[in-house]
Amino acid sequence: MKIVDIREATKPIKSDIRNAYIDFSRMTLSLVAVVTDVVRDGKPVIGYGFNSNGRYGQGSMMRERFFPRLLEADPASLLDDVRDNFDPHKIWRTLMTNEKPGGHGERSVAVGTIDMAVWDAVAKIEGKPLFQLLAExxxxxxxxxxxxxxxxxxxxxxxxxxxxxxxxxxxxxxxxxxxxxxxxxxxxxxxxxxxxxxxxxxxxxxxxxxxxxxxxxxxxxxxxxxxxxxxxxxxxxxxxxxxxxxxxxxxxxxxxxxxxxxxxxxxxxxxxxxxxxxxxxxxxxxxxxxxxxxxxxxxxxxxxxxxxxxxxxxxxxxxxxxxxxxxxxxxxxxxxxxxxxxxxxxxxxxxxxxxxxxxxxxxxxxxxxxxxxxxxxxxxxxxxxxxx
The missing domain is CATH 3.20.20.120 (Enolase-like C-terminal domain)
Incomplete structure (x- = not known):
């Protein structure tokens, strides 16, 4: 069981609206797909994520630092010790390898977006809605x-x-x-x-x-x-x-x-x-x-x-x-x-x-x-x- 690919696309969500601080005329977000080799219903399980509005896409940071860390990691190091699944906590620690404490800025958005896609994949592998998995x-x-x-x-x-x-x-x-x-x-x-x-x-x-x-x-x-x-x-x-x-x-x-x-x-x-x-x-x-x-x-x-x-x-x-x-x-x-x-x-x-x-x-x-x-x-x- 391993992650075989991670993809990002920066998408426009621009609008003429503004709040008290910013306008959204150039707003973007990152859409991420985490592709696994796990098959369900005859198809590979793919987890998806995207970042919330107002923070812009994070594709360059993801491709420079965070994607390589996951793809270069020993696949066994990302697996759940108890369940036949990925371990989001181990994946998170791998993403944050060599990152200093503090500095909670743009990188928190990049990691949060990837994390969303990981949880989507984990719940799909178990065949459950994420809300059910979290409650359990x-x-x-x-x-x-x-x-x-x-x-x-x-x-x-x-x-x-x-x-x-x-x-x-x-x-x-x-x-x-x-x-x-x-x-x-x-x-x-x-x-x-x-x-x-x-x-x-x-x-x-x-x-x-x-x-x-x-x-x-x-x-x-x-x-x-x-x-x-x-x-x-x-x-x-x-x-x-x-x-x-x-x-x-x-x-x-x-x-x-x-x-x-x-x-x-x-x-x-x-x-x-x-x-x-x-x-x-x-x-x-x-x-x-x-x-x-x-x-x-x-x-x-x-x-x-x-x-x-x-x-x-x-x-x-x-x-x-x-x-x-x-x-x-x-x-x-x-x-x-x-x-x-x-x-x-x-x-x-x-x-x-x-x-x-x-x-x-x-x-x-x-x-x-x-x-x-x-x-x-x-x-x-x-x-x-x-x-x-």
């Missing part, structure tokens, strides 16, 4: 296939205006989402307030709005927004300041009593631990958005969940960034609080397998081997082309 190995044995999802959107579009924003948000509500999210910080506060109030007017009982500043604010601006946002009953106030400014986050808790969310731009267990130690996050109300595809993958995410447990946090407070099926599988298998979703943006990489509908803010994961990419026809066409 690391959870209570029984996955919860019904997962909360929220609709992320509300970017600043050229010429969209208030009416266009309302049409966008209403379309998410009409598709069954109970929580929608919009961007703030890319316009003056008064304009952002008008945009918030326009969305709030659409909401019915049981529906909520989250807002996301994408790390734009310094402390005085974050506090100014906190005072304004306190007039609304929001699902959360997300990433107000630089993600590594734990003092800002901690101070903001003194000015905003409602739920806050952050963590999507922390790329390691150590960074996540510093947030929990020093960021003033409150386990009774706040949300953690660590994204395995950006932070060294599921192997590292398991370490992060162990750290959270040690600090008194429930995995139910984790709602990962990224809107991809990998985090959906983790949420179902390990009991997370839900997952982000992009109903229209960053396609075909966002969304769910064909036929999966959102009902009252939840989706039910289908019984597909691996992560379930093959169930999303437009996405699987991209993956099949890479592997062929």
């Amino acid at each position: 190995r690391y959870g209570n044995g029984t996955p919860n296939r019904k997962v909360f999802v929220y609709a992320a959107g509300g970017y600043y579009w050229p010429g969209q205006g208030i009416e266009g924003l309302q049409r966008e948000m209403q379309s998410y509500l009409d598709r069954g989402y109970s929580v929608v999210k919009k961007k703030i910080g890319g316009a003056p506060l008064d304009e952002d307030r008008r945009r918030i109030e326009a969305v709030l007017r659409l909401l019915k009982p049981g529906q909520e709005l989250a807002v996301d500043a994408n790390g734009r604010f310094d402390l005085p601006t974050a506090i100014e927004y906190a005072k304004a946002l306190s007039n609304y009953d929001l699902f959360w106030y997300e990433e107000p300041g630089d993600p590594l400014d734990y003092a800002l986050q901690a101070e903001l808790a003194n000015h905003y009593a409602g739920p806050m969310a952050t963590g999507e731009n922390l790329f390691s267990m150590q960074d996540a631990r510093n947030l929990i130690r020093y960021g003033g996050m409150r386990p009774d109300r706040d949300w953690l958005q660590f994204d395995c595809a950006l932070s060294y993958g599921l192997v590292e995410y398991l370490r992060t969940l162990d750290m959270l447990k040690e600090h008194g946090w429930s995995p139910r407070r984790c709602v990962p960034h990224g809107g991809h099926q990998m985090s959906l599988a983790i949420a179902a298998g390990l009991g997370l609080g839900g997952n982000e979703s992009y109903p229209d943006l960053f396609q075909p990489y966002g969304g769910f397998p064909d036929g999966v509908q959102v009902e009252d803010g939840y989706v039910t994961l289908p019984d597909l081997p691996g992560i379930g990419f093959e169930g999303k026809s437009d996405l699987y066409r991209e993956m099949r082309d890479l592997a062929s």
